[in-house]
Amino acid sequence: MTDFWLTNGRAHGAVVDGFAEPADQDGFLRLDIRIEDGRIAALAPLGSAAEGQDLRGGIVFPGFVDAHTHIDKGHIWPRAPNVDGSFLGALTAVMADRTGRWTPEDMTARADFALRCALAHGTVAIRTHLDTYAEHAPVTWAMFSRLRDAWAERIALQASSIAPLDRFWGDEGTMIADTVAQYGGILGMVTRLTGGVHDAMPDEFQPMLDRFFDLAEARGLDMDLHVDESGETGARALREIALTAMRRGFKGRIQCGHCCALSMQSEDYAIETVKAVADAGIAIVVLPMCNMYLQDRVPHRTPRWRGVTLVHELAAAGVAVSFASDNTRDPFYAYGDLDMLEVLREATRILHLDHPVGAWPAAVSRVPAEVCGFDAGVLRVGAVADLVLTRARMATELQSRPWHDRVVLRAGKVLDATVPDYAELDSVTGFAG
Structure with missing residues (x-):
């Protein structure tokens, strides 16, 4: 019929x-x-x-749209657990596992498994971030290209690079940007430096950020950034990204993920940042389950905050806000199944997206589709x-x-x-x- x-x-x-x-x-x-x-x-x-x-x-x-995942590192928990559940513990475990183990066969098997989960749950489009470093970027992106073709009739796939900001300062940055352009991807980075966490911004942050914008603009690439993923008030990259985009008149799309530290800033600074994000036309994707899992984790101490950003204030300012799965069963998040109905349910509870419901059901479908350019x-x-x-x-x-x-x-x-x-x-x- x-x-x-x-x-x-x-x-x-x-x-x-x-x-x-x-x-x-x-x-x-x-x-x-x-x-x-x-x-x-x-x-x-x-x-x-x-x-x-x-x-x-x-x-x-x-059909659901998941605008921020990591299918290249998904499902490694059994062999690479995060022993203390911290952000640094996650970084350390992933770096150790990636070296020598992330072959095309290994990544494909885990990514295909994750996509079959998403398919069964009703997802029709996904943007994934791919760890992109000089030593294995060509292998990872070639793997993704084959996967994208194989899944074209089931789930529409996009990919964004992810590497610390300082990796884009020099020849490695050129190589990453060229690789992303070659495979039709989105240029992405994380606003911390190699080996570090999201805390006070270094003195060279703005020159590095402008270099990143240079790379994107020269190739006509959109951006997708991991920003201020901590509770440190010194993590203030989001405002600088917005101001830089406006100063340069950046023509592409920008999505920023996490932005956890914004909820820890002073009220005046937070309001100023929200306005800058809205004025710059930046979209925000929130990862409520992973953010709550990693943030404010201190041994033998009850967490004092939920680890998430100012979604209500951002939405009220006209910012496109969506929710996504982020990591699944890897050191950054021990759980998850790429189930966007679960993401909406947990986001509602964590972020009080109720009484009234408002327009939040669009944050797992229409909004991320429009931000990423999916016809869905x-x-x-x-x-x-x-x-x-x-x-x-x-x-x-x-x-x-x-x-x-x-x-x-x-x-x-x-x-x-x-x-x-x-x-x-x-x-x-x-x-x-």
Whole structure:
């Protein structure tokens, strides 16, 4: 059956175009959805269809978009655990594991596993960061290129480089930028220096930042940056990035991730930074699960803050804010499954994205799709019928269960996919069972 109705559904107004019916107090619309030849043919008021698949008031999402992941380092936890759960512990464990172990075969096996998880959960597009250093950048990006081609009909993939800012100061920076351009990627970096953490900015920060902008501008590359991932008030790169983008008139897109330290700054400085980010047109992607896992972790002491940035203030200023998975079962985050419904649920609890719900459901679909340039994340006539169907009928039902029985439609057909068994990776991770 290629032509049919989905009747008696709910969808949040923030992810629906071309439908003007009244919404309930949480922003959800009641509607019938017509599917023809794998695309949405109509969004009609509830009761328009005489027959069809009754969703019983269940919430419908467009396919999810995950704008910040790390599939090259995912699932190494069994062989490279973070012994103390700290940011420095994560760096140390990843650096040790990467050396000599991240072969094309190893990275492909782990990344493919992660993508199969994302597919089963209803994700249609992903941006991943790839550790990009001189010694293995060509191998990593060639691996990603093959993976992107292999997955083209299932999940749209983008990649951004990630390396400390000082790596771009010199010939290595030129090589990284050229590699990213060669493979059609996004130029990314992390606003700390090699071997360090996100704390006070060095004296040479601004010249290094301008050098990074030079590399991007010369090649017409967009940017995706890991910024101020700590609770240190000296970590103030976000404001400088925004001011630099405006001073230079940067024409590309910029997305900044984490920005945790912003919530620890003085009120005046935070307000000034938020305004600069909005004025510069910078998008912010927040990684609530990983941020809470790593930040304010001190042995035998209860954490005092949630590790996340000022999402409400940023959104109120007109900044495009989205949420993403970040790391999965690696030293930076011991958990996760590239499940964007889990990300939305946890973000809601951690960041109080409720009472009212507002437009936050768009932060795992429409907003990241628009920021990254994916043709996805919105319910509208003519769009491919990539949908996630749940039995949740209201926000509290949606947020109270993981909805493992969700139904994923791809081009109007029920996706026959389940999450893979972790045992598949035993030969890669060395886990003996």
